[in-house]
Amino acid sequence: MSTADLLARHRAVLPSWMMLYYEEPIEIVSGSGRRVVDAEGRSYLDFFGGVLTNMLGYDVAEVREAVERQLRTGVAHTSTLYLIRQQVELAEKIARLSGIPDARVFFTNSGTEANEAALLVATNYRRSGQVLAVRNSYHGRSYGAMGVTGTRSWSASNLSPLRVSWLHSGDRLRGLLSRLGEQEHLEAAVDDLREVLATQTSGDVACLIAEPVQGVGGFVHPPDGLLGAWKKVLDESGILLVSDEVQTGWGRTGEHFWGYQAHDVVPDLLTFAKGIGNGFALAGVVGRAEVIDSVSAISFSTFGGNPVATAAGNAVLDYLIEHDLQRNAARVGAVLRDGLRAAVADRGIVAEVRGKGLMLAVEFVQPGTREPNPAATLRVFEECKRNGLLVGKGGLYGNVIRMGPPLTLTEEEAREGLEILTSAIAAADAG
Ligand code: PMP
Numbered sequence: 371m372s373t374a375d376l377l378a379r380h381r382a383v384l385p386s387w388m389m390l391y392y393e394e395p396i397e398i399v400s401g402s403g404r405r406v407v408d409a410e411g412r413s414y415l416d417f418f419g420g421v422l423t424n425m426l427g428y429d430v431a432e433v434r435e436a437v438e439r440q441l442r443t444g445v446a447h448t449s450t451l452y453l454i455r456q457q458v459e460l461a462e463k464i465a466r467l468s469g470i471p472d473a474r475v476f477f478t479n480s481g482t483e484a485n486e487a488a489l490l491v492a493t494n495y496r497r498s499g500q501v502l503a504v505r506n507s508y509h510g511r512s513y514g515a516m517g518v519t520g521t522r523s524w525s526a527s528n529l530s531p532l533r534v535s536w537l538h539s540g541d542r543l544r545g546l547l548s549r550l551g552e553q554e555h556l557e558a559a560v561d562d563l564r565e566v567l568a569t570q571t572s573g574d575v576a577c578l579i580a581e582p583v584q585g586v587g588g589f590v591h592p593p594d595g596l597l598g599a600w601k602k603v604l605d606e607s608g609i610l611l612v613s614d615e616v617q618t619g620w621g622r623t624g625e626h627f628w629g630y631q632a633h634d635v636v637p638d639l640l641t642f643a644k645g646i647g648n649g650f651a652l653a654g655v656v657g658r659a660e661v662i663d664s665v666s667a668i669s670f671s672t673f674g675g676n677p678v679a680t681a682a683g684n685a686v687l688d689y690l691i692e693h694d695l696q697r698n699a700a701r702v703g704a705v706l707r708d709g710l711r712a713a714v715a716d717r718g719i720v721a722e723v724r725g726k727g728l729m730l731a732v733e734f735v736q737p738g739t740r741e742p743n744p745a746a747t748l749r750v751f752e753e754c755k756r757n758g759l760l761v762g763k764g765g766l767y768g769n770v771i772r773m774g775p776p777l778t779l780t781e782e783e784a785r786e787g788l789e790i791l792t793s794a795i796a797a798a799d800a801g
Contacts, residue, residue, distance in 0.1 A: 372409075373394070373395070373396065373397055373409050373410060376397055376409070377390075377395055380395075387526070391751075391763075392752065393752060396409070396410075396412075396755075397409040401424075401427075401428030402428050402429045403778070404416055404428070404775060404776050404778065404779055404780075404783050406428060406760070412758070413758060414755070414758050414759060415758060415759050415760070415790075416428075416760045417759060417760060417761045417774070417775040418760050418761055418762040418772070418773065418774055418775070419774055419776050420649065421762065422585070422622065422644050422645060422729070422774035423644040423647075423649060425620060425646070425686065425690070425695075426648050426686060426689055426690070426776055426777065427776035427778045430648065430685075430689065432688070432689050433682055433689070435685075436684065436685035437650070437682050437685075439681065440456070443677075445677055446677065446678050447673070449672055450670065450671065450672075450674065454675065454676070454677055456677050456680035456681045456683075457675040457680045460475075460680045460683045460684050460687065461474075461475040461675075463687055464654070464687075465656065467687075468628075468640055469628065469631070470637070470638075470639075470640060470656055470657060471636075472659045473656050473657065473658065473659070474657060474658075474659050474662040474663065475654055475655070476654055476655050476662065477652065477654040477675025477679075478643075478654055478671050479651045479652070479653060479671065479673050479674055479679075480510070480643055480653050481509075481510055481614075481616035481641065481642075481643030481644060481653050482510025482511050482512050483512070483674070484616070484642065484653040484654050485509045485510050485514070485515045485518070485579065485612075485614060485641050485655075486510070486512050486514050486515055487641075487654075487655045487669070488577075488579070488612045488614075488639045488657070489501065489515075489532065489577070489579070489612075491639060491657060491661055491662055491665060492576040492610045492612060492638075492639060492661070493532070493576045493577075494664045494666070495610065495661050495664035496575070496576040496608070496609070496610065497574075498575060498576040499531070499532055499576065500532070500533045500534075500571050500574065501517075501518060501532045501533065501534050501535075501575065501576055501577055501578070501579065502534070502535050502536075502537060502563075502566065502567075502571075502577070503517075503518035503519075503520055503534050503578070503579055504520060504536070504537050504538075504539050504578075504579075504581070504584070505520040505537065505539040505545070506521060506541060506584055506587040506590055507519055507579075507580070507581055507584055507587060507614075508521055508581075508585060508586030508587060509614055511524075513531055514530070516530070517530030517531065517534055518532065521586060521766055522766075523766075523768075533571075535566050535567075535570040535571055535575075536566070537559070537562055537563055537566060537600075538558075538559060539592070540559075540590055540591050540592025540593070540596065541590050542555075543733065543740055547562070552593040553593075555593050556595060556596055556599050559592060559596055559599070559600070560599050560603060563600055563603050563604075567603070567607075573607055574607070575607070575609045577610040577638070577639070578604060578612065579612040579614060580600075580611070580613065580614065581615075581616075581617065581618065582618045582628075582630055582632060583618050583623065583629055583725070583726060583729055585616065585617035585764070586764050587765065588731055588764045588766065589724060589725045589772055590724075590765075591726070594633060595632075596633060597611065597630055597633035597635050597637070598633040598634035601633075601635045610661065611638050612637060612639040612640070613628070613629065613630040613637035613639070613640045613641070614641050615629055615630070615640050615641060615642050616641060616644055616653070617774070618729065619640075619642045619645065619646070620645050620646060620687075620690055620695075620777070621695055621696025621697075622645070622699055622726075622728055623699070623726035623727040623729055624696060624700030624701075624704070624726055624728065625700060625726060626696075628640065638657060639657040639661065640655070640656045641653070641654070641655050642654055642656070645686070646683050646686055646687065647679055647682050647683055647686065648682060648686045649682075650679045650682035650683070651673070652679040652680065654674070690777070693778070695777035695778060696727075696777075698777055699727035699728040699777045700727055701781070702779050702784045703725075703726070703727040703728045703729075703730065705781050705784045705788075706730055706773070706784045706787070706788055707723065707725065707730050709785070709792075710723045710732065710788060710791065710792070713792040713795075714732065714792060714796075717795055717799045718799060719735060719736075719743055719795070719798060720732055720733070720795065720799075721733045721734065721735040728773070728774060728775055728779060729774055730772075730773045731764070731765075731770050731771065731772050731773070732771045732795070733769060734746045734747045734770070742765070742767030742769035744769045746769075746798045747763060747765075747768060747769045747770065747771060748768075749794075749797070750771055750791070750794045751763055753793075753794035753797055753798065754790055754791060757793070757794065759790040759791065775787070
């Protein structure tokens with residue numbers, strides 16, 4: 371059956387609001403390393419990794435064997451009513467790596483649920499339904515997570531269980547805090563927090579939830595140190611800091627293991643998802659015992675941290691650390707970032723090449739302005755695909771190309787992708 375047939379069947383039975391990439395969507399049928407093959411037999415170098423989720427790449431023997439070992443026991447699922455050895459082992463590792471003292475870990479199936487759990491814990495601990503969030507953020511698709519999502523195109527409902535007040539994002543191109551120097555930006559963002567607390571809340575706020583680098587928002591990030599500067603203000607009234615590390619975790623930013631570490635702070639709660647399962651549904655929240663344990667009723671996730679997912683998670687985490695993929699992200703990410711900056715920074719349609727490690731973005735504008743240019747972005751996106759490179763899109767205005775390749779990306783592959791990207795951008799710039 372052809373891809374076109376599958377697309378027709380997809381459209382006939384799945385919701386219209388499930389976005390598909392590309393004018394001619396593809397079905398990925400196999401993969402190895404950083405490469406995938408579609409149903410028509412075309413091969414692609416994958417710089418998006420299923421949205422930063424295939425963190426080790428495709429067909430990793432260590433992960434496959436760990437999952438197969440678990441499946442051979444005959445037990446794919448038991449529920450959290452019973453002890454799960456793989457879950458306890460993974461929780462011990464994540465607690466140790468989190469940097470959070472006396473940490474407890476609650477496993478879920480998705481980043482949305484992880485953030486939902488963080489919000490549950492924070493609002494219970496503080497006995498408050500007021501929350502601070504950041505503009506241009508994305509935290510998930512449930513009512514709570516949508517409620518703290520500051521991106522119009524991802525806000526499917528105005529129903530929120532929380533009272534949310536909004537801080538400015540780290541966007542350096544647009545908005546009130548843009549075009550400020552780093553120090554001025556930090557000071558203005560802290561002033562903004564104080565003003566929001568004083569004018570929009572009754573003071574007893576539960577938490578601030580923030581992504582160290584905004585994922586869906588187009589890899590926008592504030593100057594290093596902002597989360598720490600905010601935390602000093604939050605500490606004055608006991609407000610918790612939740613770091614959403616769903617995209618920034620596990621060394622992806624190259625310079626650190628967690629995104630929050632660029633900010634001279636340890637968050638009260640940290641959420642993770644995506645890469646840790648390398649494709650298996652695994653996510654969760656980490657926090658100090660007194661905070662996590664403030665939930666006074668039973669909270670239960672049937673599948674959260676199930677034996678198959680946590681077998682994969684343990685194998686992924688061990689692989690990541692044994693192969694020092696954080697260092698690889700820093701090294702190969704620098705090749706890609708510096709190469710991109712050198713090749714395209716003076717193209718009229720390119721406003722900025724930004725990001726950290728293997729989390730890199732190019733933002734497109736109308737030449738000579740800061741007007742978003744989603745048409746050029748789309749052109750680059752399709753052109754990359756035509757030449758065998760998968761990248762992601764994002765940004766508030768759909769004008770950002772995002773790259774979040776597997777952390778195992780080699781320098782040679784980075785240069786190969788760079789070449790495709792550079793010529794796609796040149797073609798879009800030529801109009
Ligand atoms: N937080 C962030 C920062 C994310 O990028 C995402 C997913 N794009 C989520 C939360 C939600 O994760 P999930 O799709 O697994 O529910």
